[in-house]
Amino acid sequence: MTNSENLGNQPSACSNQPEAPANAHTETLDVAIIGAGPAGLTAGLYAARAGLRAAVFERLSPGGQLAQTERIDNYPGFAQGAGGFELAWSMKEQAERFGVRVINEEVTALDVAAAPKTLVTSAGAYRAASVIVATGARPRKLGVPGEAELTGRGVSYCATCDGNFFRGKTVMVVGGGNTAAADAIYLSRLASRVILVHRRNALRATPVYHRQLAELENVEFVWNATVRALHGEDGKLAAAQIEHLADGSLETIPVDGVFVAVGTQPNTELLAGALPLDEAGYIVADETCATPVPGVFAAGDVRAKTLRQVVTAVADGAVCAEQAASYVAIC
Numbered sequence: 001m002t003n004s005e006n007l008g009n010q011p012s013a014c015s016n017q018p019e020a021p022a023n024a025h026t027e028t029l030d031v032a033i034i035g036a037g038p039a040g041l042t043a044g045l046y047a048a049r050a051g052l053r054a055a056v057f058e059r060l061s062p063g064g065q066l067a068q069t070e071r072i073d074n075y076p077g078f079a080q081g082a083g084g085f086e087l088a089w090s091m092k093e094q095a096e097r098f099g100v101r102v103i104n105e106e107v108t109a110l111d112v113a114a115a116p117k118t119l120v121t122s123a124g125a126y127r128a129a130s131v132i133v134a135t136g137a138r139p140r141k142l143g144v145p146g147e148a149e150l151t152g153r154g155v156s157y158c159a160t161c162d163g164n165f166f167r168g169k170t171v172m173v174v175g176g177g178n179t180a181a182a183d184a185i186y187l188s189r190l191a192s193r194v195i196l197v198h199r200r201n202a203l204r205a206t207p208v209y210h211r212q213l214a215e216l217e218n219v220e221f222v223w224n225a226t227v228r229a230l231h232g233e234d235g236k237l238a239a240a241q242i243e244h245l246a247d248g249s250l251e252t253i254p255v256d257g258v259f260v261a262v263g264t265q266p267n268t269e270l271l272a273g274a275l276p277l278d279e280a281g282y283i284v285a286d287e288t289c290a291t292p293v294p295g296v297f298a299a300g301d302v303r304a305k306t307l308r309q310v311v312t313a314v315a316d317g318a319v320c321a322e323q324a325a326s327y328v329a330i331c
Contacts, residue, residue, distance in 0.1 A: 154237020
């Protein structure tokens with residue numbers, strides 16, 4: 001039996017509680033988890049199994065970026081791979097089976113200075129002895145002219161969400177990592193032509209993607225180039241202007257869709273001034289996922305670390321739940 005499985009009989013909340021906000025729910029949670037991606041759902045699962053009163057807050061559908069991923073081939077236990085949405089939904093159902101509440105409300109404010117902590121949502125306020133921040137990350141934008149105006153009109157950040165709109169058309173994928181490679185492979189089954197633009201002369205994606213891309217006849221590469229502007233016509237995307245970095249020359253390529261896959265940025269706006277962030281905006285936490293604020297932990301892609309994968313997010317969630325249980329027991 002692990003430590004987390006042996007924490008069932010714990011006090012349910014900290015003592016010396018200040019007066020609750022006027023619109024607060026009467027119950028004080030042992031742990032409030034912000035974000036229902038793999039990290040948050042795993043934290044909820046482990047917390048509930050430890051006997052804690054746990055709730056996961058999520059403004060969108062559960063699963064985070066995992067739910068928008070067509071297929072996961074490197075998650076242990078699935079020899080033939082797993083569908084991202086199906087895996088995310090299974091995580092949610094498993095967590096709920098052990099008593100976790102998934103609350104579909106957006107956390108708009110957070111006070112972690114007092115004990116217990118206070119979370120404000122669109123529907124009221126909640127108090128919790130501890131908080132696990134698992135807000136994840138979102139796709140990074142290009143920041144070029146035309147991008148904002150054409151988002152949803154040919155510009156997308158999710159190939160599995162929007163790829164079907166571009167059957168038989170020409171699309172561009174921007175990026176050079178695993179996400180960009182996977183997007184290009186997925187889109188090759190729908191679009192007639194896929195142009196992958198990368199600012200270096202080789203992809204950063206793992207070798208398995210290189211081999212798959214090399215076998216696709218309708219995927220072509222534009223190396224050492226970057227997108228400088230996106231142009232619309234009749235209210236939708238018509239072309240992408242790229243710069244060839246070797247000589248600075250510009251080229252306009254007619255495309256029906258542009259799929260941006262140039263990394264992510266953390267969802268930490270809620271935490272401004274409350275928790276220490278690194279220069280990129282990720283939460284600074286130690287290897288136990290503890291932040292410098294007692295009773296506050298960070299899990300998944302929102303935490304500053306070297307590798308961000310589903311499996312590392314799940315591991316963070318389990319660690320956070322155990323640490324939260326230990327904190328609640330003594331606070």
